[in-house]
Amino acid sequence: MLSLTNSTLVQRARAVRLLVLDVDGVLTDGKLYFLADGSEAKAFSTLDGQGIKMLQNSGVTVAIITGRTSTIVERRAANLGIKHVIQGREDKRVALDELLSTLQLSYDQVAYLGDDLPDLAPIRCVALGVAVANANTFVRQHAKAVTALRGGEGAAREFCEFIMAAQGTLKTAQNAYL
Numbered sequence: 001m002l003s004l005t006n007s008t009l010v011q012r013a014r015a016v017r018l019l020v021l022d023v024d025g026v027l028t029d030g031k032l033y034f035l036a037d038g039s040e041a042k043a044f045s046t047l048d049g050q051g052i053k054m055l056q057n058s059g060v061t062v063a064i065i066t067g068r069t070s071t072i073v074e075r076r077a078a079n080l081g082i083k084h085v086i087q088g089r090e091d092k093r094v095a096l097d098e099l100l101s102t103l104q105l106s107y108d109q110v111a112y113l114g115d116d117l118p119d120l121a122p123i124r125c126v127a128l129g130v131a132v133a134n135a136n137t138f139v140r141q142h143a144k145a146v147t148a149l150r151g152g153e154g155a156a157r158e159f160c161e162f163i164m165a166a167q168g169t170l171k172t173a174q175n176a177y178l
């Protein structure tokens with residue numbers, strides 16, 4: 001579980017400049033809805049969206065790397081101001097390496113939130129690789145921490161707030177709404 005009492009996790013979170021998120025199973029509950037006309041639907045949590053916006057406003061870049069390709073993901077990313085969206089990439093470690101080269105960042109500056117086997121390599125190589133509560137058991141075993149909340153139900157928000165709390169920006173972001 002993500003806890004501010006875990007000094008190792010807090011140290012790693014302080015250095016984070018990039019949060020990379022998977023989509024299906026992380027920003028959604030992992031269910032795929034295929035409609036009769038061939039289109040698909042996904043449900044995203046507004047709690048996660050608010051957390052992502054707050055984290056970006058605090059100075060941390062947010063990116064998406066997903067194995068599937070969907071215009072719905074493009075639309076959601078645009079709504080949240082996420083500029084780095086990599087879709088249709090099963091080898092997420094290679095996609096992550098390309099993104100880090102573009103942004104001139106190192107693994108020590110990255111947090112990653114995933115749920116299944118394609119997320120395992122990035123989870124293991126970055127400073128703060130985390131799995132959602134309902135992630136695959138093997139992935140949870142290899143993550144540095146596991147969220148208390150499930151994918152699509154606030155796990156991304158929990159992770160964003162953990163990073164912000166470690167970096168000392170959470171209270172300011174929350175107080176802006178008072």
